[in-house]
Amino acid sequence: MAPDAIANPQRDYVFVVNPTGANGRTEQQWKKMLPELKLRLGKDCNICEALTTGPTHAVEIAREAVRNGAAAVVAVGGDGTLHEVLNGFFEDGMPVQSREGYSGPRTALGLIPMGTGSDLARCFGWKSNDKLEAIHRIVKDRRRRIDVGRVQLPDDKVDRYFLNVASLHLSAKAGHIASMYKRFGNLCYVIGALKAFRSHENRDLRTRLFLHSIGGASGMVIIR
Numbered sequence: 001m002a003p004d005a006i007a008n009p010q011r012d013y014v015f016v017v018n019p020t021g022a023n024g025r026t027e028q029q030w031k032k033m034l035p036e037l038k039l040r041l042g043k044d045c046n047i048c049e050a051l052t053t054g055p056t057h058a059v060e061i062a063r064e065a066v067r068n069g070a071a072a073v074v075a076v077g078g079d080g081t082l083h084e085v086l087n088g089f090f091e092d093g094m095p096v097q098s099r100e101g102y103s104g105p106r107t108a109l110g111l112i113p114m115g116t117g118s119d120l121a122r123c124f125g126w127k128s129n130d131k132l133e134a135i136h137r138i139v140k141d142r143r144r145r146i147d148v149g150r151v152q153l154p155d156d157k158v159d160r161y162f163l164n165v166a167s168l169h170l171s172a173k174a175g176h177i178a179s180m181y182k183r184f185g186n187l188c189y190v191i192g193a194l195k196a197f198r199s200h201e202n203r204d205l206r207t208r209l210f211l212h213s214i215g216g217a218s219g220m221v222i223i224r
């Protein structure tokens with residue numbers, strides 16, 4: 001995508017596609033659904049397709065699209081891609097603003113779940129990988145407000161934003177290990193959990209939740 005070439009930002013729908021998601025199935029599925037999407041949405045909107053080239057690229061694409069006043073930035077992939085797109089909506093602890101001269105509605109964050117786990121889609125009760133259902137949702141343009149969590153880590157200068165879940169220690173380790181076994185599909189989460197358990201020791205964790213502090217010897221902390 002060439003963000004500067006965006007001519008009519010109010011109607012730009014930017015689809016951020018992770019071609020490597022779900023072991024490469026995301027790219028295949030995206031290609032299959034694109035003609036139908038163009039047919040249903042293309043009359044009224046500009047469909048801008050942006051394929052990611054590696055980790056964190058989705059953050060940059062989403063940030064530029066929000067600055068350009070896109071109507072929506074839609075993550076096409078799994079929870080990792082969604083996470084990066086969400087983080088593109090923020091910079092230096094603040095929501096990214098669209099460039100001067102555009103006063104239309106704020107950019108919406110959308111999702112076409114095509115990942116291995118797709119946890120947020122499950123939270124909403126959406127069927128993962130149902131192309132027609134996903135197109136229907138996007139075309140209807142049904143928007144809703146949703147809470148966004150912010151994580152500040154002492155050693156990390158950049159805040160991290162999350163939607164469905166943030167977890168510390170055991171579950172985070174299990175997720176990290178699972179990411180190395182995505183080639184096994186959903187089995188990667190079983191492998192991640194078993195390997196994480198094997199090397200697990202409680203740690204003294206201190207988590208500040210809003211204005212409250214929780215702490216002590218912990219196996220894991222999950223905020224949902």
Ligand SMILES: Nc1ncnc2c1ncn2[C@@H]1O[C@H](COP(=O)(O)OP(=O)(O)OP(=O)(O)O)[C@@H](O)[C@H]1O
Pocket residue numbers: 018019020021022023052053054055056057076077078079080081082084114115116117118119182
């Ligand atoms: N072109 C790319 N090459 C390699 N890695 C990429 C590329 N684009 C994005 N990524 C990374 O791939 C990670 C995982 O992608 P994604 O979440 O879409 O799929 P998944 O892991 O199969 O699904 P889930 O997260 O729902 O289990 C992202 O966090 C992102 O950093």
